[in-house]
Amino acid sequence: MSKRSATETILGYVYQFDYTIFNLLNLDNMEDSITVEGIEDVDVKTSDEEMAIQCKYYAKSEYNHSIIAKPIRLMLNHFQQVKEGNKKQVNYYLNGHYKCGQNKLKMPISVEYLKKHFLTYTSQKVKHEYHIELGLDDTDLEDFIQKLNINIDAASYVDQYDKIIDSLKKLFNCSSFQADHYFYNNGLKVIKELAIQDRIEDRYISKRQFLDKIDNKNLLFNEWFIALKGKKEFLANLRKEYFTSLNTSPFERFFLIEIDERNYLRAEFKELLFLISRKWSNFSKRAQTPFCPYVYIHNIPDKELISLKSELYREGFKISDGFDFSGASFSPESICESANHYNQIKLKILNQIDYLNLTLKEANKTKEVYQFYIENSYYTNTHQEIKHIKIQIDEIKDIKEII
Structure with a gap:
């Protein structure tokens, strides 16, 4: 206080x-x-x-x-x-x-x-x-x-x-x-x-x-609460409560992120994806149970999602989206393939919110869902065994301060 x-x-x-x-x-x-x-x-x-x-x-x-x-x-x-x-x-x-x-x-x-x-x-x-x-x-x-x-x-x-x-x-x-x-x-x-x-x-x-x-x-990103705490302290408290760990466990972590098209910048968002991958992955040769996170981007236009993924590929940042070949249906088994030193999968991107429950059902490790929303929550988890944290944000760069 x-x-x-x-x-x-x-x-x-x-x-x-x-x-x-x-x-x-x-x-x-x-x-x-x-x-x-x-x-x-x-x-x-x-x-x-x-x-x-x-x-x-x-x-x-x-x-x-x-x-x-x-x-x-x-x-x-x-x-x-x-x-x-x-x-x-x-x-x-x-x-x-x-x-x-x-x-x-x-x-x-x-x-x-x-x-x-x-x-x-x-x-x-x-x-x-x-x-x-x-x-x-x-x-x-x-x-x-x-x-x-x-x-x-x-x-x-x-x-x-x-x-x-x-x-x-x-x-x-x-x-x-x-x-x-x-x-x-x-x-x-x-x-x-x-x-x-x-x-x-x-x-x-x-x-x-x-x-x-x-x-x-x-x-909630409540302006009165933020005014009392100070935004920096508020975000730091969230990081301390949910995202600070001496030993990152090999869980299946799902980051659900809502964007506002009016303020969306691909370069800024890519920085966030790189940060999520770097902090919540381990696919080294020495890792007994390698892992990497999943990301779902809410409200992103289909064309922009394709452009974003294409740019990541061109930069050598390997992702998996659950589609094995052109014309294939979404495969939960495919996207749940373990990331490791050999396949170098650094991030798994869910194209649609509908694919989330299919993937959660297929994944067999401990699961955690972190939902970042702007105005209203857009996903409800019905599985009591899955940790689900909902955090309202003011802007995308807030997530960088939290995770």
Whole structure:
């Protein structure tokens, strides 16, 4: 966590997103729910309480009454509408994290303290007494105070994040990496998408719905998650988790790579193929079980695939594609022929996604599938014994940093 390279502005937004995730994970019942950007930043509804929560992060600022005065006035405005029968009654929560100055707030607050420090202010040289403007008396303010909960010593960004990761590890029985890169990453995406919805009813989600949405082992290229981690660290973490090994085992590895024709450069892609072959092959004379990887290129035009393979052949880079002669049908047995020092097969290219399952069925070693996709996953593995990792990428050169 200490290496997170997020700006203070980004942290302010993500702290609120994290607070929403934290509240969802800690709801007692699956049907309890939250609304993002409802009455306040987060509205929580349980079987016995409705809460409107304002959540702010000021890790570099000292606490002053003026920082929370306006949010309290907005809460009081809602309270006045409840009193008039125009809004539903809720309890109000104000949570904030500050660098220092917490001793300035004397709790519990009295009616006079509330009026002096939060409801009386000057704007454009005009003194305002907000409670009077709303037509509220001391009895009303006392009632409001009973419904107001102020915490200016809320958890730090790191502490809150650590609690979320611990909760996710327990809920999904997973590693710290999976809790962070899968479930927390997915959670940020879910909350961000809720926050941008126009209609308040579309910003609602129950605990059950949230857990179902984040239970997804696709590695997402989520801009908020990348902003927090830093792209370099994010890619390095993926490499460490999936592609770092002191002894590369002789497995059948399948690299499924989606290209975007608008940004595709053959020279760049060839560099990636050379890298995959170099790092995930062993066909030396001394190798007891020689091997080389398979590649499927998603969305590549047929003509470009032919040109790519022809260029590899001309450069002496031997490949196998499962076709033994002109007019032959695809042969899983042929493409599964072991690469070795004598045949010098450096890469096996699957022309179509349909050939993948045929090849997986024919291959008799341990199999691993690594799928790199741009927007949506395009292959679903139905075999539980096959390791299948799905990673969303932003551009082809990201793969070079991962593998």
